Amino acid sequence: xxxxxxxxxxxxxxxxxxxxxxxxxxxxxxxxxxxxxxxxxxxxxxxxxxxxxxxxxxxxxxxxxxxxxxxxxxxxxxxxxxxxxxxxxxxxxxxxxxxxxxxxxxxxxxxxxxxxxxxxxxxxxxxxxxxxxxxxxxxxxxxxxxxxxxxxxxxxxxxxxxxxxx
Amino acid sequence: xxxxxxxxxxxxxxxxxxxxxxxxxxxxxxxxxxxxxxxxxxxxxxxxxxxxxxxxxxxxxxxxxxxxxxxxxx
Numbered sequence: 001x002x003x004x005x006x007x008x009x010x011x012x013x014x015x016x017x018x019x020x021x022x023x024x025x026x027x028x029x030x031x032x033x034x035x036x037x038x039x040x041x042x043x044x045x046x047x048x049x050x051x052x053x054x055x056x057x058x059x060x061x062x063x064x065x066x067x068x069x070x071x072x073x074x075x076x077x078x079x080x081x082x083x084x085x086x087x088x089x090x091x092x093x094x095x096x097x098x099x100x101x102x103x104x105x106x107x108x109x110x111x112x113x114x115x116x117x118x119x120x121x122x123x124x125x126x127x128x129x130x131x132x133x134x135x136x137x138x139x140x141x142x143x144x145x146x147x148x149x150x151x152x153x154x155x156x157x158x159x160x161x162x163x164x165x166x
Numbered sequence: 167x168x169x170x171x172x173x174x175x176x177x178x179x180x181x182x183x184x185x186x187x188x189x190x191x192x193x194x195x196x197x198x199x200x201x202x203x204x205x206x207x208x209x210x211x212x213x214x215x216x217x218x219x220x221x222x223x224x225x226x227x228x229x230x231x232x233x234x235x236x237x238x239x240x
Binding site for chain 1: 173175177178179223224226227230231233234238
């Protein structure tokens with residue numbers, strides 16, 4: 001027969017004090033399985049953890065105390081700490097998902113850097129004809145190229161020199 | 167001898183982890199493995215009735231730990 005522990009919303013948690021066991025129902029959309037794994041792994045040395053899926057949208061986590069007969073307060077503390085850890089794992093999982101592209105890019109660059117300098121064969125086969133990068137604003141141009149004196153083209157007649165000669 | 171039937175959801179527990187757990191606990195209990203559409207079913211027959219509950223819990227913990235170490239069920 002289940003008992004209700006104080007401070008825990010009804011329907012989420014069932015406690016069996018006699019058996020030293022407490023079950024929590026978790027929304028699978030709020031808490032991903034990876035987060036559940038993370039929190040469970042931290043707790044398997046403190047208590048027995050069993051994960052079940054009563055339906056597709058719910059995970060049921062059962063925590064059983066390793067002690068013979070824990071008090072209600074001890075069970076409440078256990079489930080509270082588990083819930084906190086679960087929330088932390090879920091949030092870290094979300095951050096990892098959000099930053100996945102950045103993490104992969106940085107890791108790739110680090111691995112590429114660790115591969116060392118390119119060999120002569122690599123350089124020989126390197127295609128230098130490609131543009132290094134797009135530069136629509138001309139940021140990579142030198143100051144002379146952008147603002148320096150314009151060099152006269154050879155095809156243009158040198159009007160001033162011709163005038164002086166005549 | 168006391169028999170207990172445990173159902174492990176296939177989306178949560180890795181089958182290989184359960185196989186490994188069965189191997190690790192084979193000195194303490196006899197096991198019979200079955201498969202359903204959505205669950206691995208393990209029948210655990212403890213050699214010591216006094217230790218049956220503890221054995222079941224330790225087995226579940228061990229299987230979950232191995233599953234997580236493998237990176238999950240899939």
